[in-house]
Amino acid sequence: MYGNDFTAPDGPRPAPSAGPGDAPPEPASFLAVLAEGGRVEPRDEMPEAYRRTLVRQIAQHAHSEIIGMQPEGNWISRAPSLRRKGILMAKVQDEAGHGLYLYAAAETLGVDRADLLDQLHDGRQKYSSIFNYPTLTWADMGAIGWLVDGAAIVNQVPLCRCSFGPYARAMVRVCKEESFHQRQGFEILHTLSHGTPAQKAMAQDAVDRYWWPSLMMFGPPDDDSPNSAKSMAWGIKRFSNDELRQRFIDMTVPQAEVLGLTLPDPDLRWNEERGHYDHGPIDFTELFEVIKGNGPCNKERMAHRVRAHEDGAWVRGAAAAYAAKHEQEHVA
């Protein structure tokens, strides 16, 4: 997901997480920083596997932000009021900004944004599965803000304390800016669910479609999440997939009641003993299919992104040529 790191069980495994046996020992200075809960900075010593894990995770997070512009961008032209149009444009714009901050954080690790984009475009790097679902009605803008951004925030807040300084700082900025995103989504749904019967039905339909995919954003269950232990030891990940998922559910159920909308899980009920909501089984085969490229919109999202990149090549080329021609003027 956003800042999460997993693949389908039968998909290609990320390279760096080789078995602990053959990894070189981690530098003492690195372990000392982790032990005191400090921040690892780009020029500090760090294990190569830590660096590669971060590059992959931050890049995937950045890719998710920029691919995430599309499902909502789909409704900018059709927003039902000028106020909503403005809010949506500002939100999609923020996502571009968040992608930009995250690419910059990845670049402190010695990679180039252009290479990361190439890896997105040719499928070597992934983005969050959630953006492969279509936005079919206006209410989806509400469901994405409330559920998808809500889930993203639950995941991203702990990343503000991640052990890698530039990533943590980028997340602080992202979380600060994102505080309005979830709220505007909730407001859209609240307005719809208190509107005409057709509007309320639209809101319920959007929540029905986005609930399970939102829960899957947290990744596979802990038992099936091989990379998590290492990420937690490195201070990249602070809580397990299931812990974060539970936190999101506990937060969201009472909000659904305020909205007057139901969540599409008949097994969802408060468990007094656990102090948490119980929920029904999540069909992770769907998640893995989407990750493997078989979601409803994978092909369209990639085609849109690649086309924008290719259509812009002449512009980037012109800007570089102009800069080279006029370099002397600036020095003078």
Place this chain on the structure above:
Amino acid sequence: MSTPREPLWEVFVRSRRGLNHVHVGSLHAPDAEMALRNARDVYTRRQEGVSLWVVPAAAITASSPEERDAFFDPAADKIYRHPTFYDVPEGVEHL
């Protein structure tokens, strides 16, 4: 389709009530003029600033982690540089 490498720029913003320009992040731009404009569009969308600097990332020389102790620890025992080091008799004002 080859992608030309755009230089990386570090962005510094002085906020309305801020005394100094503070580093806020980085961005890509083909040249300084565009870097400044991009900085405005990327980093001041929420009235974060009233003044911007952009600096080519390649032009920054940073202290290295290995130098940290030698660079910064020697300042630790110069407590006489701080006003709280000094005793001031009771009743003396404006000092």
Place this chain on the structure above:
Amino acid sequence: MSTPRPSSSPPLRSSDEQARRDPALTGSHVDYVLGLADDALVSAQRMGWWISRAPQLEEDLALANIGLDLLGQARSLLSHAGEIEGAGRDEDDLAYWRDERDFRNVKLVERPQEDFGVAMARLLVLSTWQSELYAALQRSTDPTLAAIAAKAAKEVAYHHDHARQWVLRLGDGTEESHARMQAALDAEWPWVEELFDESHLDPALVADGVAVAPSSLREPVLRRLEDVVRAATLAVPDVPPRVPGGRAGLHTEHLGRMLAEMQHLTRSHPGATW
């Protein structure tokens, strides 16, 4: 650019005063403000297309900022038009429930702009014209319009700078970009003349000091445009102007499609709030 200064005509202060005006003049006043509002609204709608499609991530942010500025101008101007009209229509009534024959924007802004060179050529034209217009409108005897113009003048100055930077780079970049930028200018230029067309403007509005005479902007706008074009090593297009008519609701076929998309959801749910 220029500071507001007292005008020779008395400002229209109260709604009483407006009510006492000739109703025909009020109608012209509404149409004038709607024209400027629709220019901004239609431009914002076209600009929104670019978000997620820009040549680089920084440009996605820049174009979204410009789109948001234009949308903000449209909202203020539409609300103001609704107030002058006095029929209880708000910004959304005017944006979503008028048909294409009631839109008053120039045709420059309504055609698709899915090529970056075209988008920048058009933004250059629009922002140059708007910056001259808003500078002058800050002295309008309509105080609300003057205030909207004062705010918008700063925004469009930035849009102009942005468009200018790109026209310079594309014109004086590579051989390909030079050719494409020239083609984009050639495509936009025939629509420039309509900005100065006065055939659908009530002369009394200019005499009253409410409106700026469009013809008065022709010389400064063209001069500034030509300066940028030449600096970008490009040629000022020598093309015949297209017929005007947008201000009278005579549009290209593109506007109807754009509005169908923009208005569809709202019109499917009459009376709903969002």
